[in-house]
Amino acid sequence: MADDEVVDPKKYLEESCNPKCVKPLLEYQACVKRIQGDDSGQKHCTGQYFDYWQCIDKCVSFSWIMAFALHIFFFFLQFDTEMNLDFGIFRLHPSYLQN
């Protein structure tokens, strides 16, 4: 293998999405601070935690969709230049290629 250290793409995307989700992260950290002194065990920050991770998840899945779409787009772009369909009656080929 070329690289010995594998980078988990999901973790990488989650880290790169961090700047987009600063606001829910700050809300979560504010909540953590608020409940620090609590001993009753009833207070928790699940709401803010969920908001933050929902933001990250949305960003990650969007990045993946974009990466997937770009991959498909470039796949077909490369394919197009080699495709010359000849139906016998007419030729269908990329007109920008000068054969």
Added chain:
Amino acid sequence: MVGGGVIQQILRRKLHSQSLATPVLSWFASKKVNEDAGSSGVRALALLGAGVTGLFSFSTVASADEAEHGLACPDYPWPHDGILSSYDHASIRRGHQVYQQVCASCHSMSLISYRDLVGVAYTEEEAKAMAAEIEVVDGPNDEGEMFTRPGKLSDRLPQPYANESAARFANGGAYPPDLSLITKARHNGQNYVFALLTGYRDPPAGISIREGLHYNPYFPGGAIAMPKMLNDEAVEYEDGVPATEAQMGKDVVSFLSWAAEPEMEERKLMGFKWIFLLSLALLQAAYYRRLKWSVLKSRKLVLDVVN
């Protein structure tokens, strides 16, 4: 009567601040002033007020259900989504390898046979070799005894535990569910399973999970008995693909999706074909109906006026 008036006043203030239909309210108010017997209008207003306050209180209760339902999982772009997209069969093969090496120690897949894998993820020889590695109880023989033999293509995938009680006993009371249909048995199953497997995180502040359970925000309630199983390089893929956590998650979900819906590719082809043909038939039927009805629809009736 007094209660109705108080509610009316509260409602007037509420609606006033939201700038809703105050003319409606003043009409009701005037109705009350005009006729004392018109208590039905006040009662309706009181019910409306009660409903509105009920709705407001419901919103605070809903937030406590967040952990109960689990964090909503995002939609990932699976290669087999799409109206004419097939499974990624290389991914199914890798996913089966992940299942065998990571999941099969606790989860059964008792509805899948080795022969199902032929032509999907493995050749017949490979599947036969895989089946032959397991021991299957068969019998009774001519002497009336049960015996063990190496597996055949027709055998089901092996079960890790003899029955549910044994499974629960070995896993602290929790039953690792059979995975044959798991992506159909959970809401938004494919995305849910992927999010669950790759979503083990530290719990939020204030949440403590008891010994023996682990925190997973996607699991309803948040406390799941299964520990994090997918770690980088846990499996060495035969085809050399780097086995990151996300890669293994994707492959195992592809495998589980195929296991739950092996007919998917044929179904999509059939669906595309028949929807296309039936649309043409619909156009033909519509034309034919209008053709036949044109006689009646274009008739003219003449009224003979008798003088």
